[in-house]
Amino acid sequence: MLDIKLWLETTSLKVSEERFLKPPPLPYIIFMEGASVSGADDKNCITDRDVSIELYSLKVDHANETLIEKLLNEKSIKYKKDRMWIDSEMMFETTYDFNFVEKF
Structure with missing residues (x-):
């Protein structure tokens, strides 16, 4: 798993699930995860996981985006990437959304 x-x-970036109570200096990563568990023969043995990774930065952060993309590519995970400017926070948010299935 x-x-x-x-x-x-x-x-090497600060990472938290869902949120930081006190956000660290930029850049940092927040991730969210959901799962659906199923199986066969009255046994759960498959987890279908939905993950969203959010990179927050002061400017478009190609170096840290490359680090995240390298991790995804090493595991052959297909992903959708989006970037937006959050005007109220004066920072960029780059998101990576993906799904993968694990058998246990």
Whole structure:
């Protein structure tokens, strides 16, 4: 089972699930995860995981985007990338949304 937080911490950025109570200096990563568990023969053995990674930065951060994309590419995870300016916070948010299935 992939531990998303430990995996993202290999970028050396601050990482938190859902939110930081006191956000650290930019850049940092927030991730959210949902799961659907199923199986066969009255046993749960498959997890379908939906993950969203959010990179927050003062400017478009190609270096840290590349680190995240390298992690996704190493695991052959297909993803959707979006970027937006958050005017009220005066920062960029780059999101990576993906889904993968794990068998246990």
